[in-house]
Amino acid sequence: MHTEFQQYLFGQTDLPDETIRQVCYLAKPKVLRRNESILGTGEICRHKVFVMKGLLKTYHTTTDGHEHILQFSPEQSWTLDVESYDRQVPSRVSIAAVERSEILCWRKTDFDTLLAELPALKQFAEQLISRNTYYSRQRMLTMLSGTPEERYEDFVQRFPGFLSRLPLRMIAAYLGISLKTLTRIRHAQYRR
Template sequence: MSFQTYLRTNTSLADEDIDLICSVAMSRSLHRNELLLQQGQICRHKIFVVDGLLRNYGIAEDGSEHILQFSPQHTWTLDVESYDRQTPSQYNIAAVERSEVLLWTKADFDVLLSDIPAFKMLSQQLISHNIYNSRQRLLTALSATPEEKYEDFVRNFPDLLSRLPLHMIASYLGISLKTLTRIRHAQIHR
C-alpha cells in the first residue's frame, strides 16, 4: 500500500504502529468533482490523498471560485479551522480527478498522536511545513506580478500543469483566465 510506503519513507515508525494507523483509517474513492467537504459542514476527518488530486476552495458572493490549495497524491489536507474547532467550514474540498483518500476521525487521530510519538512528530513537521508554504504563498499573492505568480506555480507544481484546467490555475493564482492565457502565450513565443 502506498500509504505504508509513505510512512516508512517519512518516519521511523515501527511496523506495528504503521499497522495501527492504517487499521483506523477509512478508505474512500472519489469521482471527478465529487465533494469531500462542503461549505457549512464540519470537517470531521484528517485526509491523506493516496492517489489523485484534491482542491480546497471557497466561493465568493459573486459565485467565483477561489482555490486555496491543491493536494496531490501523498499529501494531507483538511479545513484546519473547522476540524480543530468543530465549527462549520467556510470552504469546500473536492476531487479534481478520480482520487483515492484515507480518512481518520478527529477522535481516532488524536489517540494516534498521543499514543505514537513518531507520528506526532510527523504531524508537527507537516504543520510547520504548511505554515511556511502558506506564508510564502501569501507573500507571492500580495507582491508578485501575474507573470511571477505563474512562474512560481510552474516552479513549485510542474507535475500539476497537465492535470489542471487553466481556469483552476488562474483561480489559484488569483488572476483572470484571460491574463493566464496571455502569459502562457507570451512564454511559448519567447
C-alpha cells in the first residue's frame, strides 16, 4: 500500500523498512478530483500532505478575484500551509488539486509524534525545509531582478514537466504577470 510513498522514503532517507511501514500506517489516503480543494482560506490546516500522484497548487485569491500561486506540488512532494499548520491558525491561502490527484494525509498530532520518535525522519524534514528556503530565496531574487521573459524562462527550465500540465493562466499567476504578457512572450519566442 502507498507504494509511491514507500519508494520515496526509501530513496530519500536511510529509514529502515520497519520505520517506513510505521509512518505509512498513520497516513490516510485520499483521492482528489480536478479543482477539488483540501484547504480553503480561513480554515485551519490540520494535515500534512504528501502527493503520490497528480498536482496541487497553493494559491491566494485577492478581493478583486485575481488568483496568485505560491507553489505547485507535484507527485513526490509535500504540501501544507506552514503557518496555519504550525500554529493552528486560520490559513490565508488555499490548496487545491490542479488535476486528479492521490494524496496521503497525516494528522498533525500523529506526525509530530513521528518526528519526535524518529530522529532520522526529523533530520529529513529539516533538509526539506532547507531546500524550500533556498528555493524561496532564489525565486525572490528572480522576481526582483528578472524581466517577465526571464522569469518564464527560469520557470520552464526549472520545471520542464509543468508546462504541458498547467493552463497558461496558472503559470502567469505563478510568475506574477498577466496572461496577456505571457502569451506575448511565447509568441515572440515562437517567431525566433
